[in-house]
Amino acid sequence: MASFLKLRWISKSFSTLSSTPLRICVVGSGPAGFYTAEKLLKAHGSVDVDIIDRLPTPFGLVRSGVAPDHPETKIVINQFSRVAQNERCSFIGNVSVGSSITLPELREMYNGVVLAYGAESDRSLGIPGEELADIYAAREFVWWYNGHPDCRNLAPDLKSSDTAVILGQGNVALDVARILLRPTAELARTDIASHALAALEESTIRKVYLVGRRGPVQAACTAKELREILGIKDLVIHIKQADLVTTPADEIEMKNNRIRRRVYELLSKAVTAGHASVPGQRELHFVFFHKPDRFLESDDRSGRLGSVRLEKTTLKGDESMKQVAVGTGVYKDISCGLALKSIGYKSVAIDGLPFDNYKGIVPNLGGRVLANASLGDMQYETGLYVCGWLKRGPTGIIATNLYCAEETIACVSEDINKGVLSSKSVKPGRKGMLELLDSRNTRVVPFDAWEKIDLEEKRLGNLKNKPREKLATREELLKIAGK
Incomplete structure (x- = not known):
């Protein structure tokens, strides 16, 4: 099995398979990603959500963008942690879309994919x-x-x-x-x-x-x-x-x-x-x-x-x-x-994704990804959505992503209600993705492995009278996650 994979994860995947829930994958675990997951879980009791991130750590710019002398801004992490601990939600870190797994593969495995990976250029x-x-x-x-x-x-x-x-x-x-x-x-x-x-x-x-x-x-x-x-x-x-x-x-x-x-x-x-x-x-x-x-x-x-x-x-x-x-x-x-x-962040394109290089965003209408944004030919990519900076550009504060997620989830909900996204089309979801990642020897980091990192950083920080001492290399992070 994939490194760090827990038995309860596998049983969870099998137990939900029989009830054929809708399976949604959220790419990116920053504020846009977590707000999206939270809104989805509240709006639809029959939806399972997996949040993946290329880093072994969750929370995106809350962890790596908020200034260290602004601890009050990071309190939102507590809210995001409760989302990740929901029995219908899983965080899967150290998974990069493009190298670990492709976007077309994700779209085959999930009923819907919401891209919320922000702006990293x-x-x-x-x-x-x-x-x-x-x-x-x-x-x-x-x-x-x-x-x-x-x-x-x-x-x-x-x-x-x-x-x-x-x-x-x-x-x-x-x-x-x-x-x-x-x-x-x-x-x-x-x-x-x-x-x-x-x-x-x-x-x-x-x-x-x-x-x-x-x-x-x-x-x-x-x-x-x-x-x-x-x-x-x-x-x-x-x-x-x-x-x-x-x-x-x-x-x-x-x-x-x-x-x-x-x-x-x-x-x-x-x-x-x-x-x-x-x-x-x-x-x-x-x-x-x-x-x-x-x-x-x-x-x-x-x-x-x-x-x-x-x-x-x-x-x-x-x-x-x-x-x-x-x-x-x-x-x-x-x-x-x-x-x-300090003239602005810019999102990056991934293979298989429509992208506006000039604006640095994915062409979309309210969060639905447009296959062709030319006038008079507004065709949507079925089951593909976008949220956060990738959707609107690098503007706003953390809370702005809450309203952005609400708009995107309104589109997802409409597609669910109209049958555009249907559980009749059974998708392997998390189980299929984990099997594929395991076959590629990708070391995935579930949320309970992140909790080990979290505890270790706080322990090291306590020795220096700091809130935490961040582990700053992938090797350190994966080592603690695997213990």
Whole structure:
């Protein structure tokens, strides 16, 4: 049998076979995946749900995306754990769609498949010098300090310069800046990965520049995230007074958007409260009305980053349309040893899946995957659905996936009620998938094996006065899961 496979799993599969339930597979165990499973289980007592994930660990961005100093955001894991412990639900980790099993194979084994695997790639700036060393996607950096196995060996250089440039001013950009600037004594009490904490303790970075194409009124962050970084002890905030001058179009934007008004007010207070920095003190510089033009190599021509060239922008448009940043032909360079691109995540396609490469999403209508999205020919892929970032793009907060899942499950329910998905078509489901994975020597990780990982991480964390000490390699995770 497949490694870590439990006898109760097999008996569970056989016991449900006679009652011929509908079998649904959810690909991805982040918020979108778990909300989808939860809604399915509540709506249909005759549906069995299997959640698969390419990692040995569940919970997706709640584990690997939420900042370590935001433990309150991770409480949703308790809710997701109850879903996984439902007798009609199973979590099956360490299964990658594409290499462990294909999408066509899943569709043959299940009555329906819901794809909720999120966005695990990044948008590109498409500017010169982007290939230089010391330039990373913010996602990679976030995965690195959160102990994601794919970025365990990222090893960003935090000791060759005192300056980092972050391109973007959304919540992820603020998270990254906060981790770079926050006292490590405070981070040491979180579940930050030990390798990241050790690197941050030796970091020489004292200045972080947050660069935005537009102005403070259009900053993409929330007031909560902004308030938190502005409140870091002994951090000097730099904002140019001239950048806070608003136009009539800005005023209308703020009148129509309470969050933008609050963000602008916080930034305005921060500039009036600013004071001169002293040597060695940490600084956060908000750079508005600039866009990246190119990355410049260091003077020693070593293939490493030396500076970022920015082009001054101005906003075009009025209150009747979105204000767009356009270049002015005026440039300036910021010398730095680290650049992080926080310009958006991007989903990746898998074989057998319709995909819109430009938008980075699966073409869909309300969650039903479209076989052909051209006008006048709206054909659905029977039994194939999508949820989360893969459905709508990388926007929103964790709770946004709840409403997204409700919309998708409404489509699934409609198809069940209309007989589009029918238990008369008996599918092998979990039993068939596990047999196939076993024949390919895939080491699957059920939820009770994850619980062993969970206990071990908490035990190790307790030794260091941390909530948990994350195991950050697949080898470590699989070893503990197999005990």
